[in-house]
Structures are given as C-alpha cells and as structure tokens.
Amino acid sequence: MTGSTMAGRQAPDRITYWQAVDSGRLLLVATAATLVTAAVAVTALQAGPISTHRSYWTSALAFGGFIAFGELLRLALPGGREAAPIAMVGAMSYALLLETPKTGYPKESALLVIAVAAAGMTVGALPHIAAGRSAGITGICTRIVAVACVAFIFRPLVPEVTGPHRPWALAFAIMALLVCLGWLIDTLIGALIRADDVGARFAVAVLDEIRLQWPLGLAVGASVIITVFSDKTVGLGILAVFTGPLLVTQIAFRRYAGIRATYLQTVRSLARVTEVAGYVEAGHSRRVSRLAVAVGRGLGMPEPDLLALEYAALMHDIGQLSLRDPIPGGATVLVSPADQDRIAELGADVIREAGVLDHVADLVRCQSWPARGHDPEPPLGSMIIRAANAFDDMVGGSIDRDRSAAALERLRLDPDQYHEGVVDALAEVAGRRVPSRL
C-alpha cells in the first residue's frame, strides 16, 4: 500500500466513524434505558400476585446483591478500560438460571432479569459516584444490553432444557453458546465506543478488544456456567462460596493492570531525564509520543504495537545521555545524519540493556533511517517517530496553525526522508491538536 492511498482512505473513514459512533453511544444508552423502563414496569405489575412465592424474592435479592457487589469492585484494565467481571457473572448467571420463578410467563422472567441487573448495577455504581469517580454509564448500559439479549433467548428455553430426561450437556451447550454471544455483544459494543473515544479504526479496535478481553471473558463464561449448575444442586448459598475464587481472580487481574500502569508511568517519567539534563526541550518526549501514538492509531496499528511505539517515542532521545555536550536546543533534526545514527544506536543500546524491550530498541535504532532508499526498510514505527520528532523539533509546544503547516510542508518536501503516508496521517493529527498542559 502506498502512502497516498493510505491517506486518501483515511480522511472520509474518520468522519463517518465519528458520526456513526457518536449516535451509537446515544443509541446504546437509549436502548438500555427503554429495556430497563419496560422491565421495571412489567416486573412491578407482576410482583403483586407472585410475591407470595418466597424463592422469587430471595433469588432476586441474592443475585441483585451479588451484581451490586461486582459493580462496586470494578476492574481497571490496561488502556483505561473498565470492566465489572463479577457483576457480569452475577447478571449472566441470573439470566441463565435453570429455574423460572413461578410467573408462568418465561418472557416476563427475562424482564425480571433485566430489572434485577439494572437495579444491582445502579446500587453498585452509587458508591463510585459518591467517591467522585465516573458513574460508568456506558459500561452499565453495555452489560445490560448483553445480558438482555441472553435473557430474551434463554428464558423461554428453560422449560425445554430442564424437562425430564434432558441431559445436562444440552443445557450446557446452549449456555456455552449464549455466554459466548453475551461476551461478543459486550466486546463489540466496547470496541465501537473505544474506536470513537480514541479515534481508532473499528476493525482494529475489535481485534484489540478481543485480544485484551478474551482471558477475562473465558473466566467469566466458565464462572457463569459453574454458578448456574451448582445453584441447581445446592441453591443460592453457592453465590457466597464462589465469591472467594472470583475475588482472587479479580485481584490477579487488578495487580496485572496495576503494574502495567506503573510501568508506563515510570517510562514516561524517566524519559524526561533528557529534558531535565537540558538535552532536549521541556515536554518534547511526551509530545512526540502523543503524536506518534495518534499517527500510529490513524494508520491502523494494533494496540501492542502502539504500546511499543509509545515506549520507543518516549525514549527516542535517551541516547543523547551518552553525548558529551547537549545538542543546542536538543533538536536532533538539525544534526548530521551520522550523529543522528549514533544517538539512535546509543539509545537502542540503553534500551536493549533491559533485555525485555528489544522490539522497542529496534524502533529506536531505526528512527534515523530515511524512509526511502535504506536497506533494509525501516519499520513503520520508526518512520512515525522520525516524522513526529522532526515535526516537534520545528513546532514545539506551539499550536500555531501556520507554524505547523510550514513544518508539514517541509516534511512533505523531503519524501525520501519522511514517509508520505506517515506525514499525511501526521497532518491529520496535527489538525486536531488542542493546547495541552505541557
């Protein structure tokens, strides 16, 4: 794919996604709100005649409480995502429960599921709101829609699968399918919202989301089936017992997400040593990394590559630490190609020392290579860093449009050095720039 076609496709795509997805979020909230209103209304009307049945209330209360507890313990995942796996286990299990409360109308029991899930999630979200955190409306709506789909399909099937002489494997297979469906709906809506939020392509966002969410989805799915079947034999008490393992699993994920966040923060902070030492202008590394990630996303790079790109962009000047004297103003764009190579090489050596970031080191090493005529060709990430670095050396923190247009013009005049597709994507990103805190 050549640069110009890449860029040509880029612009119209973006606009349609903005429009489609913006209304998509609205649509999501509206759908969930409608579902919940209908569910609550119908359940309230039904509750009168059947409320004498004790198990109706106990199971609704038990699962509602479980869902609220799960919503309270939301889980932050890498990349600023939020999930509520325990709430999802509760809601999905309630939707797939093998007993119908004695309403006699399976469809209505699906509405009961929605009402209980919504009530539980709302109650669980209240402490978050009280503590000044985000209410997580989008996440709640996504979960409600996923659970509603599963409930509407499964509740009418309950008498079929629990009838006499039905093997448990039948119920198991149907549940497994529905759990997958629920997960898929959750993931797709999540990807749609995320594509909107960060400006990624939808297809890339879906793959990113699947890659990141499948382990958790698998654990949630298996937990749902376990809960449903053991509820059948030993009753609601299993919810209390099963909370233990679920909590430990969640702690494992929390620690994983936590160390990833600290890791990124640390690299971000330590990359600033070049600024404190006076080698580069204040805020340079962070601006270059923001630009590079935005450009990479615009060019459809998947998330693991974007993370490597972010690290490489943050540390792209670290090789300057080995220089005797700082380059005036720190602008590597102004020094000779041989010196640029040397800085890149030194930086890559520093990073390779860590032993775990070799792919990042490669990106740093190749950042000084020209886009054309170099054998082997530099990786896309390196070309992005090269262009973003040159752009920031010329423009700095300024958001003056003339200045940035002039800088882009200069990059375009040198297609041997700066990849055209990258520069086009950069132009697009630069057009959206807003003043940052740095």
Place this chain on the structure above:
Amino acid sequence: MVSRAAWLYIVLVAAIAGPLVATTHAKPSDIPPHPLLVLIVLQLLFLVCDSAKTPLTSRQTKWSPSSAATLAAVVLLGPMAAALVGAVSVLSLRRRLLVAERLFNGAMYALCGLAAGVVYVRLHGPVELPEARDFRLVAFAFAVAATVHVLANHTLIWGVYRLNRGGGMLRREGLESSLPLLLASDLGYACLGLVIASLWQVMDWFSAVLVLVPLFVARWAMGQFAEQQRAYAATMNALCQAVETKDYYTRGHGDRVSRGAVMIAREIGMSSDRTDAIRFAGMLHDVGKLGVPTQVLQKTGPLTEDEYAAIQLHPMRGLEIVREIGFLYEALNGIMHHHERIDGRGYPMGLAGHEIPEFARVIAVADAFDSMTSTRSYREAKSINMAIGELRRGAGTQFDPLIVEAFIAALEIEEWPLPAPARAPADLTIVTVQDHDDPTAPLQVVIP
C-alpha cells in the same frame, strides 16, 4: 540444597503422615457412585493444578490452587481420600524437584488433607454429594476445614523454610514477603473445592474440567503480572544505568544504594510494600544529578556559591522527574530528603532529627557508605571497616544512629557487593572530581 535439620524435619513429617493416614478409620462412602473414579479424577486435578505452580511475585513465592482438589475430596469422599489426593504430590509433574521436596510435599499435603477431613467430619459435615437442604451445615464445616488446610499447609512449609534457610535465621523475604496475599489466594481458591463437590451431582468428572478454566485464567493473569514486574525492574535498571553513564565513577551507585537501603529496611522490619518502594527510591535517588551541569560536577577546586547551589538542588530535580510515577509517597520523600542531616545542616530543607522522613534517613546511610567504599578520582576506595567507622563517627550528627547500627548488623549477615575497582579512564577530563555523597571529603565552597 537441603540442610540436615530440614531432612530430619521432612522425614519426621513423612513418618507421622504415613501411619496416620493408613490407620484412619475409612468408612467407604458409596454416595457418589464409583468412589474410586472420583478419587482418581481428583488426584489428576491435583496434579494438573500442582504442575501449574506460578510465581506470585518476581521473587520466590510460588503458588498453586491444588488445595481445591483435596478439599473436594474432603466433602465427597472423607478424610482418608483427601489424604490420598494430597499424597499424589509425590508424583508431581514438575521437573527439577529434589527427592526431599517430593517426599515433603506428599507427606505435607496428605497431612493437611487428613486434618481438614477430620475437622469436617467432627463438625458433622456430611460426606456425600452436597444437597440444598443441608447446605448451610456443609458450607460452615467446609469453611473451617478449608481454613485448617491452609493454615496447616503454611505452618508446615514455614517449618521447612526456617530449618533450611541461612542456618536457622529466618530472613524477611521470600515466603513472608507476600504472606497475606498468599493466604487470601489460598483461602479463595480452597472454596473451589466445595464448588467442585456441588457440581459433581450434575456433571460428574466434568466439573473438575470446568473448574480448571477460571483457575488457569487466574494463573495466566498472575504469570503476566510476574512477567510485567520483571520487565519493569529490568527497564528501570537499564534507564538508571543510562543516567549513570554520564559519570564514570558512579556506575552502579544507584543499584548498590538500592540494595543497601533494602538491607536496612529488612533489618528494621519494614513491611514488604515499603521495602519495594525503598528499593526503587534507592535506585533513583540521584537521578536529579542529571540536572546539574556537567562542568560543575567535573570542576576541580572549590565551587562558587552558585555552583554549590546547583548541586544542592539535585534532590529537588530528582523529585521533579519521578513525581508522576505511582510510587508510595514515602519514596518521593526519600529521594527529596536524602541529603538532610540529623543535626539540621543538610539540604534542601535543613530538616533535623525525626523531621527527616525514615526513607531519607535510610537512603542517606546506604548512599554515604557506597560512596566511601567506591574509588574516586581523588582517592582510593575505603575498606568496609573504615567506612563503617566513618558511619559511626557521623551517627547523631549526619546520620540516624539507629539506622547506622541496623546497617552494620545487616552487613554482618549479608555480603556487600563492592564495586569492581575502577581503573582511571584514559581521558581524565570526563571524570567527576567531586563527590557530593562522600562524607569524608565535603564539597569545598569559595567563601566570598
């Protein structure tokens, strides 16, 4: 290696476990059909869980959820079967296990299973497929049995560690560093035993397979955590080294100060969280030196007041760099105040006595000690004993006496990694000739 005392202990545990299990009154339960099949499935489950032992942190503690299999046997088959499930640990699929380890694990898990089973039966927990009607009783008896299992397991392991480590001296590391987390994980996953038992009525052996799914996902997440933690430490190290390349003589300084600070932290009994934090703080304590112009660091002769001020600013510069890292607040304090003196004549704030944060007092001692035991352009490295003497001399004026004593005590147990004797580089002009950390050669300032 296994010490003689540890061997004796292991043989003792095995000698108790064997006869006890053999003489247990085994009332064969026929409530689950094919009890032998149940036993074999649970034993397999145990082996699968056991082979998936996973490091909880980047350090030693390994963890496996195998207790779920033993505890499922407690409910389904009773004490003796639980002991037999635990005993298969001898056949562990993990390679590179010493004979002693296999023997110990088998005997220990058999004993734990037996204990849990006996407690369960004593509390009138019914040994059968769990049912809804008496589930409260089952759950209660099971909770107690699971707690007994976890505690027995940790106590027995603690014994072997104690006998096998550092000549009977228990160091605050390894097993202990994440004990609360370990206990919580064990208890949490022990609950899965009851879940397996509850599912058995519906899906037989398949319940063991189904339960493995969330287990392995959790294991995956823990593995990822440990991997990220290792990567994090390695990256931090590499970046700190890059910072130190600016100065020929101080290579490895951050690393050694970090090690010294951790030695002190353990000696004075800091919690594992704080020990982790001080490890990083020690590594990064001089990062702000990058903000000091090279010509100041390399100047021979007395400094002007401005130059001295530039050096005094380096802790603040360091703070500026690391402020946004999600460290404990204390680590930031340690970096900012590591040049304060007990008598209040330090910098940047001139804090005195216990106004100085504990982290800073710890780092100050390790920092000065490493500086004195390293070669400088203007002097050779001092011996460890001489440096200890200097620390003692400074105790009460420059250093906190308690910290100094703790460090000296730690040095007697653990060896200090002396830097390789640095040969003077060919180009003498690139060498720092003043060391702001060296208490025996204070910086000279021109008096105007």
